[in-house]
Amino acid sequence: xxxxxxxxxxxxxxxxxxxxxxxxxxxxxxxxxxxxxxxxxxxxxxxxxxxxxxxxxxxxxxxxxxxxxxxxxxxxxxxxxxxxxxxxxxxxxxxxxxxxxxxxxxxxxxxxxxxxxxxxxxxxxxxxxxxxxxxxxxxxxxxxxxxxxxxxxxxxxxxxxxxxxxxxxxxxxxxxxxxxxxxxxxxxxxxxxxxxxxxxxxxxxxxxxxxxxxxxxxxxxxxxxxxxxxxxxxxxxxxxxxxxxxxxxxxxxxxxxxxxxxx
Amino acid sequence: xxxxxxxxxxxxxxxxxxxxxxxxxxxxxxxxxxxxxxxxxxxxxxxxxxxxxxxxxxxxxxxxxxxxxxxxxxxxxxxxxxxxxxxxxxxxxxxxxxxxxxxxxxxxxxxxxxxxxxxxxxxxxxxxxxxxxxxxxxxxxxxxxxxxxxxxxxxxxxxxxxxxxxxxxxxxxxxxxxxxxxxxxxxxxxxxxxxxxxxxxxxxxxxxxxxxxxxxxxxxxxxxxxxxxxxxxxxxxxxxxxxxxxxxxxxxxxxxxxxxxxxxxxxxx
Numbered sequence: 001x002x003x004x005x006x007x008x009x010x011x012x013x014x015x016x017x018x019x020x021x022x023x024x025x026x027x028x029x030x031x032x033x034x035x036x037x038x039x040x041x042x043x044x045x046x047x048x049x050x051x052x053x054x055x056x057x058x059x060x061x062x063x064x065x066x067x068x069x070x071x072x073x074x075x076x077x078x079x080x081x082x083x084x085x086x087x088x089x090x091x092x093x094x095x096x097x098x099x100x101x102x103x104x105x106x107x108x109x110x111x112x113x114x115x116x117x118x119x120x121x122x123x124x125x126x127x128x129x130x131x132x133x134x135x136x137x138x139x140x141x142x143x144x145x146x147x148x149x150x151x152x153x154x155x156x157x158x159x160x161x162x163x164x165x166x167x168x169x170x171x172x173x174x175x176x177x178x179x180x181x182x183x184x185x186x187x188x189x190x191x192x193x194x195x196x197x198x199x200x201x202x203x204x205x206x207x208x209x210x211x212x213x214x215x216x217x218x219x220x221x222x223x224x225x226x227x228x229x230x231x232x233x234x235x236x237x238x239x240x241x242x243x244x245x246x247x248x249x250x251x252x253x254x255x256x257x258x259x260x261x262x263x
Numbered sequence: 264x265x266x267x268x269x270x271x272x273x274x275x276x277x278x279x280x281x282x283x284x285x286x287x288x289x290x291x292x293x294x295x296x297x298x299x300x301x302x303x304x305x306x307x308x309x310x311x312x313x314x315x316x317x318x319x320x321x322x323x324x325x326x327x328x329x330x331x332x333x334x335x336x337x338x339x340x341x342x343x344x345x346x347x348x349x350x351x352x353x354x355x356x357x358x359x360x361x362x363x364x365x366x367x368x369x370x371x372x373x374x375x376x377x378x379x380x381x382x383x384x385x386x387x388x389x390x391x392x393x394x395x396x397x398x399x400x401x402x403x404x405x406x407x408x409x410x411x412x413x414x415x416x417x418x419x420x421x422x423x424x425x426x427x428x429x430x431x432x433x434x435x436x437x438x439x440x441x442x443x444x445x446x447x448x449x450x451x452x453x454x455x456x457x458x459x460x461x462x463x464x465x466x467x468x469x470x471x472x473x474x475x476x477x478x479x480x481x482x483x484x485x486x487x488x489x490x491x492x493x494x495x496x497x498x499x500x501x502x503x504x505x506x507x508x509x510x511x512x513x514x515x516x517x518x519x520x521x522x523x524x525x526x527x528x529x530x531x532x
């Protein structure tokens with residue numbers, strides 16, 4: 001039997017609540033110390049999608065760890081905070097990533113916490129750029145969409161999270177309960193590689209959504225409509241000279257970074 | 264801006280074919296001292312333009328051997344911008360300038376009765392702008408060159424010589440790390456580096472001569488006096504209130520002679 005991919009598989013409600021409660025405990029403690037700590041990853045999608053969050057459990061999307069975003073100036077405060085909450089940091093990761101990422105383990109409750117400082121840097125770079133204050137307790141919805149759409153080797157768990165996001169929130173030009181497409185389009189217009197991956201993945205999400213029997217017909221149509229609107233907004237954004245030049249080279253040269261998975 | 268496009272353009276087109284490799288296209292640009300070549304289709308008709316900026320993609324994207332190999336396989340036809348942006352030779356210079364600004368073009372292919380006959384670049388329009396005469400030509404400030412070529416004290420003289428040659432300047436002003444003028448390197452100074460030794464490995468500060476300075480409001484006669492007295496061919500024009508700041512310009516003996524040769528000057532009436 002083939003084991004489920006990471007982030008997929010049946011997960012009991014007790015286990016899901018254990019992750020969700022731990023997130024709330026960390027966020028409450030961070031808020032008390034005025035630290036800018038925003039949730040991303042599967043738990044962020046769950047928290048920011050109260051109407052469609054049930055799809056994660058229904059489609060077999062499991063929590064595996066807790067991911068946060070913050071600014072590098074907050075690294076010491078976050079390290080101290082998580083230390084008080086029972087977490088130990090793997091200092092080597094922080095050093096190797098030049099302060100871009102920190103990994104913490106809580107050996108008692110067996111929780112794994114990732115903190116991404118300044119940016120998310122996998123297949124493409126999503127800079128936080130002072131954007132973390134735009135939403136709470138998660139990163140802004142635009143960055144949540146980009147977090148998934150920047151993954152070249154996108155997998156089912158990422159597709160499920162994106163479907164939830166697109167069903168739950170309208171597209172627009174604000175961050176309040178809205179996916180700020182101006183921000184998405186600007187990042188895609190600044191970097192052809194990001195545009196290439198994000199538009200490719202949006203198309204995949206629209207297609208793959210049609211294959212989920214757990215989704216109602218109206219929801220499938222809504223996902224397609226949202227994908228088409230997002231693609232149209234991205235296309236409408238004026239592109240830089242560098243973007244247009246890179247576009248001429250196209251797929252002949254690799255447009256993304258290979259991701260070294262840090263466990 | 265007055266003048267017609269056909270009078271300002273570079274006549275003729277430097278061309279290459281669609282399947283010209285990028286390395287060969289780069290050689291074409293350098294050989295003809297141009298910033299872009301027209302890419303012709305298989306029937307010999309202009310299909311697009313390949314500029315030095317487009318060719319930068321070669322270096323920009325060759326981050327690893329695999330990417331370099333991919334870029335080396337690309338051709339002028341792959342990287343050119345198309346379609347060609349054209350303008351009629353009869354159009355005015357201001358019309359061309361307006362179009363370049365509005366549409367973000369750096370050059371336009373000039374057509375005469377539909378046939379491509381030349382290229383009009385920003386440099387051509389800039390050169391045209393430079394031909395306009397200032398209203399008054401009495402003081403050093405009126406005739407000096409405001410744009411100056413500079414280098415740092417530690418700049419190798421080989422680089423100084425290369426930049427002077429490429430920019431067609433006859434001297435370079437040497438600044439320290441804080442932008443204060445320290446001296447001037449002229450062609451004369453560089454002669455010492457041709458004695459067969461390792462002079463070309465020297466730095467600017469080792470060959471420069473001290474800068475002789477003058478105020479911008481000084482008369483051309485004062486400037487000529489100073490040059491003759493010290494046997495200097497160029498003066499560094501400084502702001503008297505801030506003598507250690509980056510200079511205002513350079514006045515050369517050629518600038519004064521040019522003024523003498525100008526129609527309408529006291530020497531020509």
